[in-house]
Amino acid sequence: MSAETDLFVIGGGINGTGIARDAAGRGLSVRLAEQGDLAGATSSASTKLFHGGLRYLEFLELRLVRESLREREVLLRAMPHISWPMRFVLPLDPKMRFAGKTPVSRLLSVAMPWARGHRPNLVIRAGLFLYDHLGAREILPGTSSLDLRNTPEGAPLQDRLTRAYEYSDAWVDDARLVVLNARDAAARGADIMVGAKVTEARREGEGWTVRLADGRSFRAKVLVNAAGPWVGQVIRDVAHLPSTESVRLVRGSHIVTRKLFDHPKSYFLQGQDGRIVFAIPYENDFTLIGTTDMDHKGPPGDAVCTPEEVDYLCRFVSGYFKQPVTSADVVRTFSGVRPLYDDGASSATAATRDYVLSLDDKGAACLHVFGGKITTYRRLAEAALAKLSSHLPGATGAWTAGAPLPGGDFPVDGAGALADALRRDHPFLTPGWANRLVRAYGTEAAAVLSGARTAADLGRDFGATLTESELRWMIEREWARDAESVLWRRSKLGLRLTPEQAAAVEDYIASERAAA
Missing domain, CATH: 1.10.8.870 (Alpha-glycerophosphate oxidase, cap domain)
Structure with missing residues (x-):
């Protein structure tokens, strides 16, 4: 058995590698075990955006949106190779509705009964005003109005769409983000083990004994369960811990199509069902379209984009583009399972995207990570180390806000x-x-x-x-x-x-x- 480390992290997605990097940079000894490949599940199946989450404003998740907006520019500076600013075109369509009975829609049903569940343009503009001002925006330009007639942005859209708002967020290569966090963690002394499935973790004495499927065993003072959609399975079947908390598995599916437009901006499209879908330039010659939100049943690793989801996404964007999009245009699909904290929301769309860190310190400490967005992974890691601070007295202070990832030591526009x-x-x-x-x-x-x-x-x-x-x-x-x-x-x-x-x-x- 190897020497005891300060921290053993289960899970090689963005939360696990982000925590490992942060901890290693604070002078802690760290091991991370990933059962498959880094970013092998949820963390490579995102919509690939650093964004505040414009639609989360309807659910009044102001803390999450504010933190995400502030993080966009911190992250852009740290990784200008794998992330860059992007402008989003939001066409205005009077048919668009709220995503069910959101807090904002309930308020407007009283204040504007004539709206009848629709998103009035005034409400959209107010939301974009908040989006521009909740975060400390320095790099990214603010919202502007756009006349779609006789413009590159309007050319692929149906003629009925004549006005739009344009706002800023950022693109990120999600899987490379995970790999670069793992590389930086390793450069700072962390032991990154890929293809290393944890089969058992037990409290023994003042620490944890962790066993892998290949027979190796390790000792650690603190255990971090960042297993993503497997977080509940680790609690029950690996660590054998009692818990009343649960995870809600929500599947998000995407399609990649032939290139649908010839400019570098993305589209934020509102559906008559209250949902939103992005259409994003992808790898120069393609368009990325997503995402869906559906409760997922069965093993997380079995998630696939179903034919019904393909048809839904094609119909959705076809309601906006002049040229209909069909399954024949689809060159690839992918699907990931988001491990959201089960807050009892009535639908997958309404379930909180905020992260929850649950500390079990009835003995050697174990931290369970529920939920989270790729945009807030760095702040989640800081919060995780803060929550564990009394159990890791040798750790130094937070440091990642100004530290570039490997290869990212050049200007944002460089x-x-x-x-x-x-x-x-x-x-x-x-x-x-x-x-x-x-x-x-x-x-x-x-x-x-x-x-x-x-x-x-x-x-x-x-x-x-x-x-x-x-x-x-x-x-x-x-x-x-x-x-x-x-x-x-x-x-x-x-x-x-x-x-x-x-x-x-x-x-x-x-x-x-x-x-x-």
Whole structure:
């Protein structure tokens, strides 16, 4: 059995890796165990946004929205390679309704009975005013009005839509965010174990004994249950702890279609059922559409985007775009299960997106992490360490707010200059290739290229600019274990590789792991 660590984290999603990074940076000894791949479940199946959650204002979740809005710019500065500002176009449609009986809709039913459950434009503008001013906004521009007639933003939309509001949020590569948090945690001394399923955790003496499926055992002073949608299973079946708290599993599904419009802005679309759906430029040649909100039954790992959800999303956006979107346009689907704290809400849409940290300190401390948004992961980690402070007296203070993730040590608007410099040093790079490397690796892109003078110096070409040099970087530094982890999480090149090329990636990784 290895020496006792301060913290043992179960779960390699954004909350688990965020907590591990924060703790390691405070001088604590940390181990993290992930049963599959980093970001292998919920954390790679988000809508890929750093956002305040405009629709959460209808549920009066002001604390969550305020914290999220303030975090957007903190995070943009820390990771300008994998996150960048994005403008959202919100077309105004008088048919749009509230998402059920929200606190705001109840108030308006008294103040504006003529609205009859609809979202009046005045209410939308008031919400956007709050959205602009709840957070300390410095980088992102505020809301503006937009005439959709004869504009690029209006061109793909139906002619009946003539007015819109435009506001700011930010894009993020969710899976790379997780990997970079894990890398930074490891650089600060954390032991990151991937493909390491925890089968048992027991209080023994003044700490925890944690056993893995492969027979290894570890000791830790404090246990953190950040298992995402498996958080309840860890409480019941792994740690065997009594608890009255429960998790509500809500499935969010997305579709990726052919490119639906030719400008870099996204659409925030309101449905007649009260829900909202985003249509977002994705990987240059595609459009990402989502998400759904449905209570999920069964194992979290079984979540898939159902044919009914595909049809729903296609119908939803077809109500806005001139050219109808059908299942024939869909090139990929993905689905994740959000582990929301069960607050008794009447619907999946209404369930709180705020995080809940539950500390069980009847003996050695165990912290259970419920819910959370990708935008607030850093603040969640700070709150987790604050909650555990009396059990970890050797920890130093909070530090992550001003610390860039690996490769993120350049200005928010500096990605273009970084790509230009990369091409000057490596003339064989095409503009698209250089931009992709910068957006994945930032200032570390040059190290990925290993000083290559020609493309041939990068080794085998697997297609779509994926080379042996980059693949080895992912295997050796980013815990890549198979083709799926490379093509759909550490990159999105699965959208571009043929099945034969993907099989070649799988074979290469298998041979490298066998030789290790």
